Amino acid sequence: MEVISSTGLHARKKREDHNSISQDVVADLEQSPSNVEVDRTHRRRRHSLTRFLRSEVGCAIETVVAFLVMGLVLGYLILHHQHRKVILHIMNDPVGHGAALKGRYGFRHHFYTGHPRSATIVLPSVVNPEKRSRRLNSISETWGPAARAVYVVHNVTEFPMASHAVLSEDKIPDDPYSYPQLMLVPDSIGADDGVPRLIYVIRMVYEKINPDFAFFVNDHTFVIPEHLCKYLENINPNDHVYHGHALKNDGIVFNSGAAGYVLSRETMKKLVHLWDAGDPLCTGTSVSKWLQGNPAILTTQCLKEKLGVGPVDTRDHKKWHRFHAFPITRMVSGDVDQWYKNKHEDMDKLMPNTDESYNTLLNGANCCSHDTVSFHYVEFAEQRALFATREALLRHPKMSDHELQSIMIKEWPNTQKEVGGYSRGLPKDGDKEQWNALLQVMRKISSRNTQGEC
Known part of the structure; x- marks a missing residue:
């Protein structure tokens, strides 16, 4: 009978366990693809998905671009001859038609x-x-x-x-x-x-x-x-x-x-x-x-x-x-x-x-509607003064009465010859009642709420 020491028994057991693990690993490798193959598969799938998304996005962009181009072409063809004539007219002299030369109206017309x-x-x-x-x-x-x-x-x-x-x-x-x-x-x-x-x-x-x-x-x-x-x-x-x-x-x-x-x-x-x-x-x-x-x-x-x-x-x-039928100063x-x-x-x-x-x-302040259309007997200097005052108010509607009065005094003609025989100049400096009424009317007829486009 062979006698085996405890040390030898332990070594033998270790070898058997190692052989068993090796066999299990080999069996697993024989049953599954390699890690390299797995990576390749994943990469192929990602590439296919990316290529699909790119193709979809590309098609969408191409469709939108084609739609826009087609719309522009159709729009141009549908435009009346006079539209094209006006556009070409503006292109021939863009500076002359610039908004800066024609105030806030620009080339709206x-x-x-x-x-x-x-x-x-x-x-x-x-x-x-x-x-x-x-x-x-x-x-x-x-x-x-x-x-x-x-x-x-x-x-x-x-x-x-x-x-x-x-x-x-x-x-x-x-x-x-x-x-x-x-x-x-x-x-x-x-x-x-x-x-x-x-x-x-x-x-x-x-x-x-x-x-x-x-x-x-x-x-x-x-x-x-x-x-x-x-x-x-x-x-x-x-x-x-x-x-x-x-x-x-x-x-x-x-x-x-x-x-x-x-x-x-x-x-x-x-x-x-x-x-x-x-x-x-x-x-x-x-x-x-x-x-x-x-x-x-x-x-x-x-x-x-x-x-x-x-x-x-x-x-x-x-x-x-x-x-x-009379100017603003006489109506007020x-x-x-x-x-x-x-x-x-x-x-x-x-x-x-x-x-x-x-x-x-x-x-007074009740003389005129807030959407007043016309005043008469307005000479050339008063035309410019009335227009400039309204423009200033439309740009800065919250200006004070003092600022508005200063603008009117600066813009308005100050001689009877310039005002014209059928108009009247601004109120005297100390006539607060007339000034208050005139300023109220100027604000009424210069409201942004009444500025329509047609």
Whole structure:
């Protein structure tokens, strides 16, 4: 019998355990892939997934790009020829059309195509005709471009700066979206031929410009285009419209030509049809000399008797007037001519849908609506002053009354010659009541809430 020591027994046991572990490891390796193969499999899967994601993202990007390119191409093809003409016109002279040269209005007017919502037709004023060119120049540098101003002239030399934008029977402006423009009256119509000239002008507006609405003023009028836009916002151009500041004259209710009046496309169309038919009342061939010399009243008679259209109460909330036949300083102070006050008396009996409040003009802070459209008897220097003051308030509405008063004193003309015979200067320094009222009205008519686009 073999005798084995404890030491030998331990060594033998250790060898057996080692052999057993080795066999288990070999068996496991025979049954599973190598670690290298596992890594390769994982890498292949990750690569496939990455390639799939990249292909999906790439396809998505390509689709979006293709869609955008196709949209741009289709958009360009769909654009009306005039759109392309305007764009090319701007590209030919980008600096000249820069917003920096035209104030906050920039070249907004260039990107409106089709029939304009409104156009402002500036007729010659009979007051101080020698200053007309200066008034037209002031209008062109203030409210004119935004209001789409069209100057009615008998000769291009009246405003040569717009000689490139002449509108006549056989000519249209090269750039129909740049204002002001000149509407050239034919030689057959003289400066004193009020009725034939008005007929010609309204016909040209309807046939050549074709706006939804036309606002007829003269070159003594200051216009706030944004407020005109706001006023017309919910009015249909296919309805009859003859709106302005209604007055009376021997029982006839008409709109002041000084404050300006609005005609819709439908109303202009019907007037043109009446003129084409040779209607003796509307053409002025069967009326008195006095009526022939007052084309605005003649037009009122024609509208009333032939179309049943008359002036309406255009006040804001039946209280505050929007269209004014006098400048802001006279409206605030109440210093208006007596004849003007008289033409408001008993208006509630002559004009439908109004009340006794129309018969009395308000002054002070209540003189004017917050969305006032026009003031009249505004000379060239006051045009610029009123415009500059409104612009300052629109930029800095929270300025103090002291700051606002300082701006007005700086901007306003300070001699009666510059102010004009029908306007008034600013209140005296110590007249706090008048200054407070004037500052309130300036803030009212310069609110950002009333600045619409059209």
